[in-house]
Structures are given as C-alpha cells and as structure tokens.
Amino acid sequence: MNNKKKMSFGAKFYMVLVYAFLYLPILVLIVYSFNESKSRAVFSGFTFDWYAKLFHNEAIMSALLNSLVVAVIASVAATAIGTLAAVGINAMGRKMRSLVMNFTYLPVINPEIVIGVSLMLLFVFLRFQFGLTTLIIAHITFDVPYVILNVMPKLRQMDAHQVEAARDLGCNPVQAFFKVVIPEIMPGIMSGFLMALTYSFDDFIISHFVAGPTAQTLPLAIYSMTRKKVSPEINALSAVMFAVILSLLVIYNLISARRERNKGRAGR
C-alpha cells in the first residue's frame, strides 16, 4: 500500500514556487492594507485606517448588500429550476436529452462577454429597466447550467427502482419525488447551489452589461475603485474577503472531515 511515495526535493521545490506565485500578490495586498501611506511603493507605518474607511464607505456597503441579495435570490431560484430541469431531462429519450444538454452547455462554453451583451440586447429589446431585476434574471440564467451539471450525475447514479418501490408502497408521484428522489440527489443539489452562489457573488463580466447605472454589485464597485488612481481601501477589502473565504473554507473542511470520520465509524 505504500505506493504513494514521498515527493522528491525537486517536486517540492516546484510546488513551493507555484504556490508562491499564486499567493504572493494577495499577500502584498494584505500587507499594504495596513500601510499608513497612500502610496503603493513605500511602507511608512502600521494603521487600521483603511479598514475603518472601508466599513464607512456607503457605496461599498450598499454594493455588498446588493451582491448578497442578487446572489441568494438567483442561486435559490436557479437551484429550484435546475433541479426540476435535471429530473425532467433525465426522463427524456436519448436524442432529446443530448439536444437539451447541448443547449445547457451553451452558457458554460460561450464567452461570458457574449452572454452579457446578448442579455443586454434582450433587455433593451424588451424595454426592461436595468437594475436588480435584470441582474437577478441574468444570474439565474448563468447559474442554472451549473445546478443541472451537478444534479445530473446523482440522478443517473440513483436506482430507478427506488421510485417504483415508493410508488408501490402508496406514494403519489409528488410524494415519491420529495421523499425519495430529493434526499437521494441532495449532495448534487447542495454543490450546485453553492457553485451558483459563489459564481453569482463573484460575477463581474455579465453583471457589467446588465446592471445599468444604479444597481451596483460588489465586483462592479471594485471595478470602479480600480479605475481610480490610488485607493488603499481596495487592499483592505481584499484582506477582508480573503479572511472570510479562508475561514469559510476551514470551517467547511473541518465539518466534512468530521462527517467522514463519523461515517467511517458507523460503517464499522
């Protein structure tokens, strides 16, 4: 079983280099978020000022709120539409299924900028007012495929006889769906939902075209900050976001590690 050999020194050194490449820029931002001077070239002293300024920045705080609203509504809606869609697509014949799946891949494969401008054209064409509604519609559109692609494999793994058994035992189709199918494919639904949530929260390109001048999300606010010459608040924002993401990941990993341990124990 000891076929997983230890890594050679060269391999370790290589990994250190790549991870340094990935993390150094972020580290620099975090260090400079504590820099007293506005300049990005000198470190003149330690301060928390930029953090204080950040949390008092109306534009950023309202953008953050918008981002949360859009991401939560869009990903919940996308999860519902996508899960139902996956169930329906799973019941289709082979030809029909591959046709629909090809269309489902379209927003995943198509360059984001094209999706953005095409939706913008649609909203202009329909005379929709640009704002939170158009943002939510656009986000649902690019979220749904990820839900379907996550739920689909779970559905295919599922034993179809389970549904038949539930029906034989007196469930109507709706009951069978909620009591048998949903619990079975729950892991896929959850990972699809989480993926949709993060994509939504993080999306800049598509939002850029469908937000209009009034509804700013966090990435849009960040974009307008980067257009300014110097804005150290960005550094503080980066540091805060990094800390939040890092702690979410650590918590997630701790939970899943514990769950795995428990599962292992129960299996014995």
Next chain:
Amino acid sequence: MKSKLPSLPYLIWMAVFIVVPVGLVLYFAFTTQDGAFTIENISQVGQYTGVLLRSIWLAAVATVICLLIAYPLAFFLSRTRASVQRTFIMLVMLPMWMNFLLRTYAWMTLLENGGLINKFLGFFGLGPVQMINTSGAVVLGMVYNYLPFMILPLHSIMVKIENTTLEAAQDLGANWFQSFRRVVFPLSLPGVMTGVTMVFVPAISTFIISRMLGGGGNSLIGDIIELQFIGASYNPHMGSAISLVLMVIVLLCMSLFNQFDSSGKEGIYS
C-alpha cells in the same frame, strides 16, 4: 411514470434568456439601425483583424504557459496522500474565490514602474523595467487568473491514473520519458482538453485584464466589444457583429480541440 414535465420551466427560461438573446446578436449583427438587412457590420469587423489576431495569440500563449506550469504540479499532487491532496487543491481554489478584479489589481501594484518588483530590482542596480502596459503583463494576468482552471481538471483526471499502471510501464522497460509519453500523457488528455478550453475561452474574451495591465496599447477583442455596448462608441450592431465573430472563433477552436481529444482516446481505449 418518468415525466419530462419538471423541465418545462427550464426549457421556457432557456428559450427566452439563452436562445432568443443569441438570436438577437445574430439579428443585430446583420441589420442596420433602421432594421434593414446588411452585411456591412460583418465586413467592418475586418478592420479589427489585428486586434483579433492579438487576442488569439495572447490567449494561446497564456494557455500554453498555464499548461506547462500546471501539468507537473497536478502530477506531483496526484501522487501524494489524499489528505495532502485535499489541502493543496483547496489552496489552488482559494485565490479563485477572491474576485479576479482584486487579483488583477494586485498585479498592477506589483508591476508598476514604481512598484514592488522594480524596487526589488533597484536593490541590485537593475531596472526600472517597463512591465505594466505591456503585452507580457496581459499574458501574466491571464496566466495568474486562469491557472487554477488548468490545475483542477488536470489533477482530477490524474488521480485516476494508478501507480500500478506506471509501475507496469516501468516493469515493461519504459524509461521515465517513455512512460510519460505513452502512458501518463494519453491518459491525461481529457483533462488537458478541459483545462485548455477553460483557460483559452475566458482569456481570449477578457477585457479587464487587458485594460488593467495592458494600458491603452494592448486592447483585445473583448475591449472592442465592450466599447460598442458600454461607452462612447455605442453601436450594438457593430458590437454584435464582433461578438458573433468571437463566438464563431471560440466554437471553431473548441471543435478543433475536441477532435484532437477523440483521436487521442482511440489510442488508449481501442
């Protein structure tokens, strides 16, 4: 009792918000402002040939660099213990979850003429080297932002390659290079294809990386499209025509990769 009915909301949604918009791009690309049919817009795209070629070139260079960096990393990682792998894959994904504008902004800070890298070089009496606002900076930005998209699919395909397979190749007399060329690489090809697609498509269509790191002189096709929709030169007809061309280029490249992919598969699975 299998019912297709639950997919109805999705099918309607897809029709209205995916199929109709793409149809609108087509419609706008081939019409004038008065709605009359024209191929003027498409033929006008010719003036952006230089930008198009630059976009394809820079995206291709970035994709190759990503592949070269990611491949060994993914392989080394796939040979470690599962717990180590999980931690290090998380570490690959972590920067991805930070907004890419912030990550690109970080490179702005580093590459500036008075930035950290030039200060560092200054210690040794070197520089300052012009790094920001060059095409190299744009490629760097692409590599940095999309590297995880290359590492993740490569890693997930490589963990499936058993060590016993590699040992078998060695037992049969293959040296390091032979076992790479005839065993590891063919088996990893689907991951390579996924990774290449996932890096190339966003790289060729980006407009932020080129704007933040490339200055004015390194516009990509994405910048041109964006300017037609948001900005001074508002012309959705022209913008749609360029978008259409971009879409066709991307689809052509993808089918090219996929062909390569299936021809690779025959070698192993037949």
